[in-house]
Amino acid sequence: MEIYEKAKLAKRGDKEAFVFLIRACQQSLYVIARSILNNDDDCADAMQEAIAKAFSNIHTLREPAYFKTWLIRILINECNNMIRKKKRDYPTPYDMRTTSYIGDYEQIELFEVINGLDEQLQIIVTLFYIEDLSIKEISKVLDVSIGTVKSRLYRARQQLSELVLREGGSKYELS
Template sequence: MNISEKAQLAKQGDKEAFVCLIRAVERNLFIVARSIVKNEADCADAMQETIAKAFSNIHTLKEPAYFKTWIIRILINECNRMIRKKKRVHPVPYDMRNTTYTSEYEQIELFEVIDELDEQLQTIVTLYYIEDLSVKEIAKVLEVSEGTVKSRLYRARQKLSELALGEGEAKYGSS
């Protein structure tokens, strides 16, 4: 049974289907929350609130096929609410980010460079490159146009290139 079918069952009140959906997206939620709130305690709180809100409002889900983007949107709103409430940001311990990179050092360097971006671009990069969401899905999640997503991705790529080149020149000296 796919996510769309489980979401339809959950929308009709099937609690087991909802639990299966949450298990299917749990890692995605963690990665997105972690990239926004920057510490484990807030990440856990945001996820818990998101799951509770999603459970209470599953009946409002218009298109079951978009359950993942729907719940990520709830999570992003919850994370932003927490940030506004606390008005503080913590650095992320890189070893807590689970990815499939071949080397721990490559993973750390990647996230160090991503953390140099402003928060808006960090979110876009995380959703596109780490969560593997399409431009269309990101536009839905962030409630912006696809053109806005594309332009932010372009700006993020430019900034990442500048940062990577700058670090390369600083480490190895320019020729």
């Protein structure tokens, strides 16, 4: 497991290992930051702050196998701090309408559907379905119980079904 080994090296002070880890997580960090913040500049700032804090505090990483989860948690906290500083009401969801999945049937604008969810469910769906984090990892990242993650995923699935059915099934396909 290369991430685990690199995280162990980074924890011991290996800067090249830390850079490798950041590059491996970079796309995920952007997607998560963009799902919380409104624009690319804010995302870049949050990512830079999160990376700087992670670098400064890498010695506090308890379990190298969970480096990505640890880093995502730092990023989410940084995004929330930026929102508080700017006195925004709530994180503006990532404008995912421009990204589409083209399958064998018809174009499914997945991110447009996700944007139709209640705002608190958008991050759960993004972490679970887009970033492929486990329920346990999401629980750690968001600092909520596993039961809370499961119930929010359940509610998100219900809302997604309602959104798809509201479209009359012509635009979105249920599988």
